[in-house]
Amino acid sequence: MRATLRDRVLHGVVCSIAILLAVCAGVALGGCSRENPEQEIRADLTANFDEIKELDEATVSEISSGMDASAFEAYGIAPEDVVRLLLDGFDYEIGTVSVDEDGKTATAEVSVTCKSATGVSDAAAQAATELMEEIMTDPSGAELLSDEDAMNARIGQVVLAALDALEIRETTVEVPYAKTDGVWQVSDSSWIAGMFQ
DSSP states (O other), rough: HHHHHHHHHHHHHHHHHHHHHHHHSSSSSBBBBBOOHHHHHHHHHHHHHHHHHHHHHHHHHHHHHOOTHHHHHHTTOOOOHHHHHHHHTTTEEEEEEEEOOOOSSEEEEEEEEOSSSTTTHHOOOOOOHHHHHHHHHHTTTHHHHHHHHHHHHHHHHHHHHHHHHHEEEEEEEEEEEEEEEEEEEEEETTTTTHHHH
C-alpha cells in the first residue's frame, strides 16, 4: 500500500509540474518589431513575463485551459489551483541582451525566481509517508482506506500542500531570439524547463 499511495501522490505532483511546463512552452513569448533589437527584446520579455508575474485571472485561465483537467479530476484538484500554486512567488529580472553580429539572432539572460521542481520527488515521497502515517495513527484512517473517493480527495489535499511547499529559487535562463521577417521572436522554448530547476 505504501508504494501505491506514494506513487499516487508523486503522480499528482509530477503531472502538475509537467503539465505546467508543457503549457508554458505553448504560451510562447510573442514577437516584437522595432528599430533597436535590445529594446525590442526587452519589451517583449517584459510584456510576457509581467503577465506571469501579475497572474491575473485571465492569465491563470489561459495557462490552465491548456492543461488536461482529467489528470486532476479524481483528486478534486482544479488546474487553476495548480497554476496559482506553482507560479506563486514568480519574479524576474532581465539581464544582458546580446545581439549576434549577424543581427539575426540574440540571447537574453533572465534571472527568474520561481518554485523549483528539483525537489518534487522528495516532497512527494515525504507527503506520501506523512499521509500513510496519518492513516495508520488516525482513527478515521480506516475509513479513508475503504473509501476511494475520500482517499483521492485526501491525496488531492496532500498534492496541493506539496506544490505549495516547493522551494522558491532563483535561476538564470538564456532565452534565444531570432529575427524572422523583421520581427524578433523566441526561437526555442527548451529554456522554459530551466526556470523550474
